Amino acid sequence: MFDIIASAAANLPGITGYIYPNEYELQWGLLIIIYPYLTGLVAGAFILASLERVFNVSVLKPVYRLSLLTALSFMIIAPLPLLAHLGHPERALEMFLTPHTASAMAMFGFVYAWYLMVVLLLEIWFDYRQDFVRWSREKTGLVKYVYLALTLGATDISDKALAFDEKIGRVITIIGIPSAFLLHGYVGFIFGSIKANPWWSSVLIPIVFLFSAIVSGIALVIVIYMVSTMFRLKRLDMRCLNKLAELLLYAMIVDFSLELLDFIHRLYESEESIHILSEMISSRLFVSLIISQIFLGTVIPMVSISIARFGKFPAEMRRLSYFIAALLVQVGIFSTRWNVVIGGQLFSKSLRGLTVYKLDLFGLEGLLMGVGLLLLPFLILWGMTKLLPPWPDVEEAAEARPALT
């Protein structure tokens, strides 16, 4: 990644071999890298939340609501980079109003809408409903009415009603798991179904995307859980954290194996494109693929989690190790998205040459805009945790009080 930025700074043409004249301009840049990165985090965080709910992994309870809110915060921002990169954003709604049904991209709009409206919002609403009712009675001032509005008029919190909430929430989660798989698998399909591009065109891409999504989602929740607990001056639930680290490790093993399989498969098949792709990996993508994605983002975190989780270390050491591993995983998954999106455009479809990606600092496709889009979900999450506290100690405190019925 950084060698490309450096070459851009030096303003070198950097093109080797022959590329079609229309290929000088890269079509998809930083915004389109951010988009699958964000949706991956959404799907991953949601799948993590589902584990607690559907498979009764009760040690994950401390992060259940946090995962859901994380998914929602990132989901709200995910379409922004897509919208911003359109030549005519004012026509974006046409994708919903007059969709071309044969287009993978058009249908994605509906997958997204389904996931946001039917799965995420409903699940969060059912989970928080009794709290909305309770808060609307306890709080004063404007906030009281905000909570009252959020109940949507459903203020019954009798045992029967709560049992119903629980049942529906479970059903939504069960629908939600395949939906989350669909959401990010579909993002992979948008790339994987482009037969013109040998770097993208792979039947494994949707599955690789899915597992990398789970990896990134779990790692993100680890980071958010650790940082938020630190700021709230609370104690980390080590059992929960250990479980998260374990799950992260397992997901990484599957993800890495799939990517290796894809890599070996390509090498062994050795199709027409193999020469230019090998050249691209060993030159243009060396830093972002070999160093950033594989070494920093995969191997080091896997080793450090394995040692920290299964070795005999003090809790402090473990926490530090998990935290650094989770941060490195984010670097790795971001590099994965970079390598897919940018890698797919660095070689010419004539298979005879390589080009470079020039990342600007300013502008719509610039670095600052990218950083802003990556920080925005955290801002939304912060706001959301104020309105809908996801912390288990808050819940427990509420449960300890006599029920207001």
Added chain:
Amino acid sequence: MKERPTMHRREFLRNFSRKIPTVLTLATIPIHKLAAAVEGEYKASDHAYAMGVDIHKCIGCGKCADACKTENKVPREPHFFRTWVERYVVPDEGPARVDSPNGGINGFPEQGEQNDVLRQFFVPKLCNHCQNAPCVQVCPVGATFTSEDGVVLVDDTYCVGCRYCIQACPYGARYLHPTKHVADKCTFCYHRITDGLLPACVEVCPNQARVFGELGQRSSPLRRLLRFNDIIVLKPGLNTEPKVFYAGADGEVR
């Protein structure tokens, strides 16, 4: 013997002068308009357009790429092309060397003395107007479509500028228009062909290396080219079913 009717000179001149306005009026109407008037209104479903390119005839002058830019107001910057010309230099050993400086518009630089050249040739490239067009398939709003006469077009009042079609095109035939912010590509000069004219690139080719015509008409020059030559299409393995046919191109051309 029957006597021929006679016309005096004066009578002839009088008749002729009366017809002058009609003759002059007709002379100002382009011949293709007259033909169209005779044939009736343009009906897309009656046509199936395609193009043939005879590699042996292309001299790499780049007039086609230049004319295309003028005719279709394609941005003059060097990286936007609806059509361009590639030069292939195949050495005795190793991969072919390919270039297309400014799409070939200014011709190709001399290569100097080269002893290892096995063969070299020029290949004009353009949108292949695929029967099974990936760009049409992926367009999320249907702004890219195949017309009834077999031409792949972009509705620039509808295109959202997502660039998915550019990614899906295996031939690099599309670009994002820098000022209109929509996908743009060769239309076979749709505004000309529906008027009975040839595409600009075909019109200006000094060597008739490009042959445009009706795929369905047995008598068309295009059918003649297809009949008497070994024909390939580009990247046949992708099953796009291109409608630009290359005569005399070899496997090096991608």
